[in-house]
Amino acid sequence: AQSVSQHNHHVILSEAASLELGCNYSYGGTVNLFWYVQYPGQHLQLLLKYFSGDPLVKGIKGFEAEFIKSKFSFNLRKPSVQWSDTAEYFCAVNAFSGGYNKLIFGAGTRLAVHP
Amino acid sequence: DAGVTQSPTHLIKTRGQHVTLRCSPISGHKSVSWYQQVLGQGPQFIFQYYEKEERGRGNFPDRFSARQFPNYSSELNVNALLLGDSALYLCASSLGGRGRQETQYFGPGTRLLVL
Numbered sequence: 001a002q003s004v005s006q007h008n009h010h011v012i013l014s015e016a017a018s019l020e021l022g023c024n025y026s027y028g029g030t031v032n033l034f035w036y037v038q039y040p041g042q043h044l045q046l047l048l049k050y051f052s053g054d055p056l057v058k059g060i061k062g063f064e065a066e067f068i069k070s071k072f073s074f075n076l077r078k079p080s081v082q083w084s085d086t087a088e089y090f091c092a093v094n095a096f097s098g099g100y101n102k103l104i105f106g107a108g109t110r111l112a113v114h115p
Numbered sequence: 116d117a118g119v120t121q122s123p124t125h126l127i128k129t130r131g132q133h134v135t136l137r138c139s140p141i142s143g144h145k146s147v148s149w150y151q152q153v154l155g156q157g158p159q160f161i162f163q164y165y166e167k168e169e170r171g172r173g174n175f176p177d178r179f180s181a182r183q184f185p186n187y188s189s190e191l192n193v194n195a196l197l198l199g200d201s202a203l204y205l206c207a208s209s210l211g212g213r214g215r216q217e218t219q220y221f222g223p224g225t226r227l228l229v230l
Contacts, residue, residue, distance in 0.1 A: 004157070032215055044158075044205065044221040051216045090157050096215040100170040102148065103207075103219060105157030 002027045002095045006106035013081050013113050021076040021109050023065075023091030032094035033074040034103065035065055039087045047089070050074065061085070086113045117142065119208050119222030127228045128196050136191040136225045140208030146170070147189040148219060149181060152203040164189055165211045193227075201229045 007022040025031065035047040048059025055067040065076045074091060088110050092103040120139045128134050140147050146165040150158035160173040164183035183189045187208075193200055203226050207219035 030215060032217075034218075036221070043223040046218065046220065049218060092157070094215065094217065098171060100163050100165070101209070101215065101217045101219075102160040102163060102171055102173070103150075103158070104160070107155070107157050 002093065002104050004091050004093055004104055004106035006089075006091055006109050008109045009107065011109055011111045013111065015083055015113055015115055016080050017113075019076070019078040019081045019085070019111070021089055021091075021111070023074045023076065023106060024072050025074065025091075025093045025104075026072065027093050027095060027104075029096060031067075032096075032101075033065075033067060034092045034094070035059065035063070035074075035076050036090045036092060036105075037087050038090070038108075044090070047076070081111075081113050083113050083115050085111060087111060119206055119220055121204075121206050121222040121225050123225060124223065125226045125228075127230065129230050130196055130198060132196050132229075133192065133194050134196060134227060136193075136204050136206075136227075137188065138191070138206030138208075138222060139188045140206075141220055144208040144210055144220075145187055146209045146211030146217075147183055147187065148207045148209070149189070149191045150205040150207065151175075152205055152224070154202070158205055161191070196229045198229050201227060203227075 003026045033050045036044045091106045148163040149161040152158040162181045163171045178194045203224045206222045
């Protein structure tokens with residue numbers, strides 16, 4: 001079955017600390033991978049995506065993610081977090097089947113950044 | 116440009132009632148997907164519509180139905196509401212191509228509370 005696993009449900013960091021959020025997926029086909037972010041009181045926004053090519057993908061606000069096919073992983077990283085990065089982060093895989101795309105999401109990771 | 120819009124933002128219903136949620140996609144997008152996000156979980160796929168046709172359906176009971184209009188807006192209907200239907204209902208729009216490399220953009224959601 002297709003699934004996405006996010007290892008950390010809650011992460012607490014101080015400003016300027018480095019961030020890595022884990023994401024592993026289980027999907028047999030060609031993968032397209034996404035990270036979405038949901039800031040408090042706001043809607044889900046696209047942070048970055050991987051379709052093909054360079055496995056190191058850069059997104060908005062200094063975030064990046066690395067697709068490692070052999071590990072079925074797509075971890076999100078940021079070298080130095082800010083208080084404004086406090087949000088919930090969702091990893092998703094695009095399951096293409098029957099001629100259409102649907103997103104399968106992980107359970108999310110809540111990040112709290114303290115000043 | 117306007118993003119995905121949804122109405123209403125909040126809704127309170129009682130068990131057994133019926134609810135209709137509405138979504139307008141980004142201009143130029145022809146596909147609308149619906150997701151249910153229960154507290155503490157990632158969004159779960161309910162439906163995808165393209166050019167008024169249902170392309171795909173997730174693992175939800177027949178109480179859930181949807182349709183898409185000629186202007187590509189969409190409605191999600193839920194009959195015979197149960198307490199467990201309380202959730203944030205998200206609408207996502209995409210261009211709607213049949214390729215794998217589709218990006219879905221989310222609206223702010225409708226928060227439904229069933230009492």
